[in-house]
Amino acid sequence: SNNDWHFIANKAKSLVNEAAQQIKKSLKNERIVEYKSNPNDLVTEMDKQIESFFDEEIKKEFPSHLILGEEGAGKEISTLDGTVWIIDPIDGTTNFVHQQRHFAISVGIYEDGVGKVGIIFDVMADELFMAVAGEGAFLNGVKLPSLNEAIVKEALIAVNSGWIIKDERLISLVRDCRGTRAYGAAAIEMASVCANRTDAYISLNLSPWDFAAGAILIKELGGKITTVEGNELNLLKPSSICVAKPGLYEQLQSHYFNRK
Ligand code: IPD
Ligand code: CA
Ligand code: CA
Ligand code: CA
Known part of the structure; x- marks a missing residue:
């Protein structure tokens, strides 16, 4: 380049x-x-x-x-x-x-x-x-240090209450995790995972400008970021997002979002 x-x-x-x-x-x-x-x-x-x-x-x-x-x-x-x-x-x-x-x-x-x-x-x-x-x-x-592994029962998960009340998957996740947080700014929610203040951030609808910078930071620290269904993000259209520390991401996918 x-x-x-x-x-x-x-x-x-x-x-x-x-x-x-x-x-x-x-x-x-x-x-x-x-x-x-x-x-x-x-x-x-x-x-x-x-x-x-x-x-x-x-x-x-x-x-x-x-x-x-x-x-x-x-x-x-x-x-x-x-x-x-x-x-x-x-x-x-x-x-x-x-x-x-x-x-x-x-x-x-x-x-x-x-x-x-x-x-x-x-x-x-x-x-x-x-x-x-x-x-x-x-x-x-x-x-910043690379993100450590995390698990649901010890995780603080950022998610808006507006999404929780609409989605069964989030209701069971909220029951199982240690606690939830909602700062009201997607970029700050992602930066908080980067700083090891929270362990994951879930949103069911964001636009590319909400996650474009956060995705680069999260990946750089060994975190995972995809749509909630586990697909790669498309930076040209709105989508859900699932940001999480390693280990926790796989648990979110297999136990909550992609149960087979
Ligand atoms: C909003 C914030 C909010 C998220 C919304 C976004 P804006 O961005 O990031 O936390 O839940 O989906 O639209 O409009 O304040 O730039
Ligand atoms: Ca925004
Ligand atoms: Ca804005
Ligand atoms: Ca706006």
Whole structure:
């Protein structure tokens, strides 16, 4: 490949830091909130502003790179050929609106569909998770250890209550595991597995920008990530996801999601 991944990763990291500053600054003003598909699907002017910021800066620095973002950047993308930045400008918009914390910026960079750079920045916690494929994953510059094996009965599993009440498989999993958590931002749920704070994260419907960066970080640490049914993720369409530590992932698949 012609890409210099260290250069790109550093540029991505400084854009993420700059974006975080813009979001923090905006907190002293009221948030202007609109509904998208329904009253629980929020978007603010900051979601759009941050995505435009990435869009403009990436086009300036890397004119051949493509962008796929939640708020409409790169709507025309239909393949993952070339270098594609998959961006969620604010993951956890509901938290941003209601709590002004527990939201993240998520940036995953792929080359011909292969994950190369993953960054998740929990803005108010000041925690930057970053991985360059093959070089380990880091939290604020400190290398994270590979994920240890886990088992259901000792596991903390992140899953939204909205999914639990709709799905028998999740009801029995919730009964069997040690406890559940729900932070309200998919990128933070995945970063939490990376940091060994939880053991798994299950969602029945996410979009590519929710998991693009997290998938790179998780794989770098020896974790597993597929759809709930165990299929490989498709970065061009919405899907369920099952993220888990080694051992636990296989147990989730064989005992809960793919019982034969
Ligand atoms: C949402 C969050 C949330 C998840 C939703 C996502 P957004 O992203 O990640 O935790 O449950 O499915 O859409 O809209 O806040 O970027
Ligand atoms: Ca959204
Ligand atoms: Ca999101
Ligand atoms: Ca978002």
